[in-house]
Amino acid sequence: MDSRAFVTVLKRVYHKVYHMTISCTKITTGKKMELVRATTQNTQISCAIKASNELVKNLHRDGLDRGCVATFNDSMVLRQTFTKDETSLYRSLNGLRNFVSGGTRLYDSMVDVVKTFQRNGNRSRPWILVVVTDGDDNRSSRSLKKCAEEISQQFTKDSSNFLFLVGVGDGVDSTKMEQMASIGNFIYFPVKDFFLLELVFLTIAHKITTSLSLSLGNVTVGDYSASWAEVQKHRNLSQVAIDYALLIDVSASMNNVIKPPSPQCFEGHDLKKKYHIGNWYCDVCGKDSNTTVSQYHCGICNFDACPSHCKSGEKCKSESTCRSRHPLRYAQSPGMWMCDECGKYYYGRSLKCFRCDYDMCSTCLAKEDLALLMTTSVVTGQCPGQVTQKRNDNPSKFYYDNLFRYSAKVF
Ligand SMILES: [Zn+2]
Ligand SMILES: [Zn+2]
Ligand SMILES: [Zn+2]
Ligand SMILES: [Zn+2]
Ligand SMILES: [Zn+2]
Structure with missing residues (x-):
């Protein structure tokens, strides 16, 4: 057994023992946000429904706040008038x-809902x-x-009222929407795709709840350190009951199927x-493939990865980094290195950083893993299952990175 295999076995054994004695920290870290994953076909409307459910679930205090659901296509329709009943x-x-x-029929429908607020x-x-x-x-x-x-x-003239307009995808003219937001005194969020809608709703809910529990001042956007759990906490502390409405686009294009991000x-x-001409190897773990088809290839970097390293919308995680924290990839050196x-x-093959011309051998990689295992699990008593997350310090950071990347602009 080489040292690398030994470390893997050690990790597994330690993990088992750990879980027999005390509960795993992973389980107790609380609710993490899960973006919509494509199990069946996702449509724009199904994403909007899921995100809206999440918003109501976390914002609404049953029997206290009042919610209202409206849609628009050729006309605005009130689907549910203001109700305290979450169900x-x-x-x-x-x-x-x-x-x-x-x-x-966006503009007129927004005014229609504003009038519903005036009436009810x-x-x-x-x-x-x-x-x-x-x-x-x-x-x-x-x-x-x-x-x-x-x-x-x-509506927005009153400083305790808030309007958020979310424009999703390339079909939205962001210049027009921003113009409307500045005249209408409200906030416009451009979002690249429907998978990110829930994250935007979370940002909105966080803004609403934090401004309500502190004061009724203006909402400023740009703080992403929010979670649904935190939204709930703020809501439960707040004495202020709210009336809120969701106005959701149900135009024909909302039936479009959205592909999960690569x-x-x-x-x-x-x-x-x-399709490769010859065999290829995985740039993440260095394993040789036995087929000529690579499911996950980057033509820009000439990079291939086994399916096991690939998650929708996420960067592959490297086994280690160079001293400047660049990810290392397996590379074939022509001579000695x-x-x-x-x-x-x-x-x-070496584990290489091309930018720094840095190479690491498999023995040093195994030593690094062992050292990490000792410091994180033995010294701090943390669950060694988290060792695999070593390069991903903040799990939710990915979503925020993506929000920035997918947004038409940073808001
Ligand atoms: Zn691999
Ligand atoms: Zn690339
Ligand atoms: Zn480097
Ligand atoms: Zn070495
Ligand atoms: Zn664990």
Whole structure:
């Protein structure tokens, strides 16, 4: 048994023993956010429904706050008037996929919902309106400017009312939306795709709850250190009951199927299927393949990875890094090379950083793993299962990185 295999076995044994004695820290770290994963076909509307469910679940205090569900295509329709009953809201949201058809009457519909607040909203409460659209307005009778002015007059003029407009995908004209937001005195969020809608809702919910429990000042966007658990905590502490409405686009394009984001190479390029002329090896773990098909290939970096390293929307994780923390990839050296850690000379494949011209041998990699195992699990008493996450210090950071990358701009 070589030292690398030994470390792997040791990790497994230690992990088992650990779990027999005390509970795993992984389990007790609380609720982590799961983005929508493609198990069956995801449509834009199914993503919007899932994200809305999550928003209601965490924002709404049953029997206290009041929620309202509305849709728009050729016209605005109130699907559920203001209600304290959470169950009615879920029922309404989950039925929305049956209404998808027609055009995008965005501006007029926003004003329609504002008028619903005027008629049925409780004036002693803050009002919150969240609007989701995937396209450009093509049905409104009033102009963008006219609608924005009415929204400002009847809704956002009051500093305890908040309006968030979320534009998802390339079909949305962000310049127009920003113009509308600045006249209408509300916040516009551009988002690259529907997989990120839940994250945007979380950001919105966090903004709402933190500003309500502190003061009723203006919402400033740009803080991402939020979680649904934190939103719930703020809600439960708050004395302020809210009236909120969701206005969701059900135009025909909301039935479009959305593909989950590709896995990515170390540099963040999308990985695609590729037929190699000869055999290839995995740049992450160094294993040789026995087929000519690589499911996950980056043409820019000439990078291949086994499926086991690849997760939708995530960068492959390298086994180790150079001293400047660049990910190391397996590379075939034409001649002899020297390990920058132990100074020994080798032939064949090395773990390499091309930027720094740094090479590491397998013995040094195994030593590094062992050292890490000792410090994280033995010294601090943490679950060694987390050793595998060594390069991913903050698990939720990925989502925030993606939010920045997928957003049309950083808001
Ligand atoms: Zn591999
Ligand atoms: Zn690449
Ligand atoms: Zn070495
Ligand atoms: Zn480097
Ligand atoms: Zn564990």
